[in-house]
Amino acid sequence: MDAVVKRLIKAIKKEDDQDAFAELVDLYKDKVYQIAYRMTGNSYEAQDVAQEAFLRAYANLESYDESRKFSTWLFRITTNLCIDRLRKKKPDYSLDAEIKGTEGLSGYSQLSSEELLPEEQVVAFEMQDWVQTEIAKLPPKYRSAIILRYIEDLSIKEIGDILDLPDNTVKTHIHRGREALRKRLRNI
Amino acid sequence: MACQKKEEKQIDQYLDGELSAAERKELFAHFEKCPACAAHYRELNKTVMFVQSTSHLEAPPRMTDQIMQNLPSRKKKPGWRKWGRRHPIMAAAAIFVLLMSSSMMSIWNDQSAGQIAVAGGENVEVDHEHGKVIVPEGEVVRGDLMVRNGEVEVHGEIQGDLTVINGEPYLASAGHVAGDIEDVDQALEWMWYYTKKFTTEAFTWNTEE
Known part of the structure; x- marks a missing residue:
């Protein structure tokens, strides 16, 4: 993976190879979209953020330090864009999330839908919905830490690099986010 | 709620994978005696599993196309900078000519x-x-x-x-x-x-x- 990414980036930088960039987008689009969706809580905005993140990465590729992981750099652009957006429409995230939670989940079904009975599907869907809704209620700084840790499955160190925070702060954000989710989970 | 700060911290450390085998043993021994802490741990663990269980989303199918259609021009380093690095003497000459002509231009404009x-x-x-x-x-x-x-x-x-x-x-x-x-x-x-x-x-x- 890393070797492939390095080769693609070299081709883009040297020859402005757009096909190489398209390959790069294909490699990372799901993860970038996922972060954007979990952060913003709506599929329309997630698409918009993901697209902008890739366009920015393309335009600023010269400033990417090749000695570091490309995904870290790309996820950093993505989370920053999300946080900017959330800041711009601040009151949204606690009130709106519940209404918006259901859309955009169509992509998830492939995993399990074939094996589950209809009523089980409903339960699974509701659980998905619940997680999405509750994550969307977290303040953005806890939200991003929880998403990167448990949905993207990244290490504390990587999360620190992405969010530009010391490891201990990342841990604190994860602990608080986790605790807030736990309290709400008790009620269902 | 965990009964003590210490246990609460240990639960967090355990979930972060930072507890040694001995500390782990100690913590689980504490759970035996303290149902509140045990419940707290179970709930947190369940929360994490729920979050982890959310299916991974896929980007909309046309996203790559849409991005490629909107590709801006890259902020490349200007070509002459590269050229200058390869031909330093020519670059120095070019700068000399530029400075000379600009100083002459200023004399001309004055006059x-x-x-x-x-x-x-x-x-x-x-x-x-x-x-x-x-x-x-x-x-x-x-x-x-x-x-x-x-x-x-x-x-x-x-x-x-x-x-x-x-x-x-x-x-x-x-x-x-x-x-x-x-x-x-x-x-x-x-x-x-x-x-x-x-x-x-x-x-x-x-x-x-």
Whole structure:
């Protein structure tokens, strides 16, 4: 993976190879979209953020330090864009999330839908919905830490690099986010 | 709620995978005695599993196409910078020429904006109102005459060269110029003239030494 990414980036930088960039987008689009969706809580905005993140990465590729992981750099652009957006429409995230939670989940079904009975599907869907809704209620700084840790499955160190925070702060954000989710989970 | 801060912290550390085997044992022994802490741990663990269980989303199918259609131009380093790194001497020469010409341009601009300037002729008439320099009939200019920012009408005689910068030379039928008449009105020509003069002077100065 890393070797492939390095080769693609070299081709883009040297020859402005757009096909190489398209390959790069294909490699990372799901993860970038996922972060954007979990952060913003709506599929329309997630698409918009993901697209902008890739366009920015393309335009600023010269400033990417090749000695570091490309995904870290790309996820950093993505989370920053999300946080900017959330800041711009601040009151949204606690009130709106519940209404918006259901859309955009169509992509998830492939995993399990074939094996589950209809009523089980409903339960699974509701659980998905619940997680999405509750994550969307977290303040953005806890939200991003929880998403990167448990949905993207990244290490504390990587999360620190992405969010530009010391490891201990990342841990604190994860602990608080986790605790807030736990309290709400008790009620269902 | 965990019964003590210490246990609460240990649960967090355990979930972060930072507890040693001995500490883990201690913590689980505590759970045996303390149902509140055990419940707290179970709930947190369940929360994490729920979050982890959310299915992974896929980006909308047309996203790559949409991105590729909107691709801006990349902020590349300008080409000349690369060229400069490969040809440092040429780059230095180019910078020299640039600086030289800009300093000459500034001299030119200073002068072209100014008033009529005459060098060399003592017995010429300067008509500021019409922007003219007149060598009257019967007068003789010994040596060269240089006029800047004005027309020159020659009715008399110039024994040397006549140079007109940013103006127009006019030779009346009775007038006479023994040397060359040079008409300079473009910055570039003037620069050429200036360089020529400079090198000639430098050369003469050298031979005089």
